[in-house]
Amino acid sequence: MKPRMFSSHSAFAALPPRSRTRPGGIVAATACAVAALAAVPASGQVAVTLNGPPVQVRPYVPEPGLPDVTIPLGTLNPFPSDPSGGGSPGDPSGGGGGGGGGSPGNVAPSDSLSTMLIQPWGIAAVANAQSLGVNPSALAATCVLESGCQNVSGGTYTGAFQMGLAAYTDGLATAESINSSLASQVVPGDGRSDPTSAAIAAAGYLIQGARALQAAGIANPTVLDVRSYYNFTPTIGVQVARANDSDSMSNYLSPAVMQANRITPNETVGQWRTSISTKIGTAAGQTVMI
Amino acid sequence: MLGSSRIIALSLGCTLLLLAGQAQCLEAVRPIPGYVCMSLIPEDQLVTVQSELPPVLAAPSPTAALVGYPSAIVFVKWPLHEAAGYVEMLRLNGQRGWIAASHLRPWRPLNNTNAKCVPSFMSDGGLGTSIR
Numbered sequence: 001m002k003p004r005m006f007s008s009h010s011a012f013a014a015l016p017p018r019s020r021t022r023p024g025g026i027v028a029a030t031a032c033a034v035a036a037l038a039a040v041p042a043s044g045q046v047a048v049t050l051n052g053p054p055v056q057v058r059p060y061v062p063e064p065g066l067p068d069v070t071i072p073l074g075t076l077n078p079f080p081s082d083p084s085g086g087g088s089p090g091d092p093s094g095g096g097g098g099g100g101g102g103s104p105g106n107v108a109p110s111d112s113l114s115t116m117l118i119q120p121w122g123i124a125a126v127a128n129a130q131s132l133g134v135n136p137s138a139l140a141a142t143c144v145l146e147s148g149c150q151n152v153s154g155g156t157y158t159g160a161f162q163m164g165l166a167a168y169t170d171g172l173a174t175a176e177s178i179n180s181s182l183a184s185q186v187v188p189g190d191g192r193s194d195p196t197s198a199a200i201a202a203a204g205y206l207i208q209g210a211r212a213l214q215a216a217g218i219a220n221p222t223v224l225d226v227r228s229y230y231n232f233t234p235t236i237g238v239q240v241a242r243a244n245d246s247d248s249m250s251n252y253l254s255p256a257v258m259q260a261n262r263i264t265p266n267e268t269v270g271q272w273r274t275s276i277s278t279k280i281g282t283a284a285g286q287t288v289m290i
Numbered sequence: 291m292l293g294s295s296r297i298i299a300l301s302l303g304c305t306l307l308l309l310a311g312q313a314q315c316l317e318a319v320r321p322i323p324g325y326v327c328m329s330l331i332p333e334d335q336l337v338t339v340q341s342e343l344p345p346v347l348a349a350p351s352p353t354a355a356l357v358g359y360p361s362a363i364v365f366v367k368w369p370l371h372e373a374a375g376y377v378e379m380l381r382l383n384g385q386r387g388w389i390a391a392s393h394l395r396p397w398r399p400l401n402n403t404n405a406k407c408v409p410s411f412m413s414d415g416g417l418g419t420s421i422r
Contacts, residue, residue, distance in 0.1 A: 164338055166338050166339050167338045167339065170338075170339040170341070208340060212340055212359070215358045215359070215381070215382075215383060216361065216381070216382035216383055216416075217382050217383035217384065217416040217417060218416065233335060233336060233337060233338050234337065234338065234339075234340040234343065234359070235330055235334060235335050235337070235343065235359075235360065235361050235362040236335055236361075236362045238361040238362070238382065239361045239362040239363050239419065242316070242361070242382055242412065242416065242417065242418035242419060243316070243418060243419055243421075244316065244317055244318040244410070244412075244418065244419065244420040244421070244422075245315055245316050245317055246317070246422075247419070247420060247421045247422065248401065248405075248421070250400060250401035251399060251400055251401060251403075251405055251407075251421040252362070252400070252421070253400065254400055255400075255401075265401075269316075270315070
């Protein structure tokens with residue numbers, strides 16, 4: 001069962017839960033309500049000319065025990081600009097972070113985060129990731145790389161986060177061990193095709209990846225560090241994260257895995273890292289955990 | 291030990307990569323003496339859940355404390371130090387441990403080349419691999 005995203009006394013209580021999670025749906029509902037009021041003649045009322053911009057609804061995600069995530073309409077990214085972040089929002093070059101990436105606790109804006117936030121489930125995914133201590137940009141970068149944040153179905157790996165069933169189950173267990181209240185948002189059984197459930201599981205899997213890399217000597221793993229863990233299984237992922245830049249990826253991955261991930265035969269580890277950074281922009285150098 | 295010209299060349303390569311927009315740069319700077327590469331068996335490398343991997347233990351005994359889990363390439367002490375079916379190894383964080391010998395096999399290049407795997411100290415001060 002999904003939690004209610006808006007309070008029952010709001011004007012949107014009658015909308016189905018899914019619609020209530022979508023800022024676009026709220027705008028439409030507001031417009032309808034205003035139009036209906038305007039169509040009814042009312043005695044004693046005086047028409048007032050609107051002075052200034054129209055009042056905008058400010059959607060929010062109430063989560064027990066957590067601060068509200070407030071997102072003014074017209075703003076794709078709710079997080080303030082981080083002066084220490086590498087590159088500016090919208091910069092596809094990947095910024096210029098060094099090997100250590102961003103500082104711990106850094107929740108910076110990113111292109112990937114904006115992509116995830118425009119999904120109907122994006123706001124809930126951000127709030128849930130934060131409740132787990134996961135950088136929402138890390139989660140967003142994962143869905144951008146896996147599916148473009150689209151709920152792709154079918155095959156061994158499915159959903160917006162393209163998880164296998166074992167990884168989904170284990171990621172979910174990790175997430176719920178940290179925040180048991182998230183269980184109320186997870187659909188029963190195989191929830192990989194439910195983006196909210198899959199986002200929770202993916203956040204849990206990212207936590208596992210970050211922990212594995214910490215155990216491999218990387219104090220504050222970046223999104224780029226953890227990418228290989230998520231992409232290539234734990235043992236291979238850790239190895240790639242600690243591989244020499246000029247080594248060939250074909251020394252770490254089987255030909256089948258290379259082909260499935262569209263990695264060219266002569267691609268080096270450094271070139272692969274650059275290609276990932278290019279795809280996810282500023283998120284690459286940010287830390288996974290906040 | 292690498293010569294200073296080699297280290298300067300590596301640093302220059304990393305600088306160029308960073309200037310090109312790469313968010314990370316990691317180079318091997320010198321071998322770790324006394325260790326060689328072995329591989330986990332293929333079944334272990336396909337596992338997607340870390341807790342299903344063979345454990346790295348604090349001593350060569352199934353009842354010893356869990357130290358962690360291995361990566362695909364295992365740095366084993368050389369000459370091989372084997373006891374009670376376990377092999378002494380070095381984790382990527384520098385910690386020593388023991389892993390069941392039955393989960394290891396000799397390292398071979400995946401791409402059918404003559405590449406060699408070298409356990410290495412890396413440019414960020416940590417441990418890693420160089421395969422050339």
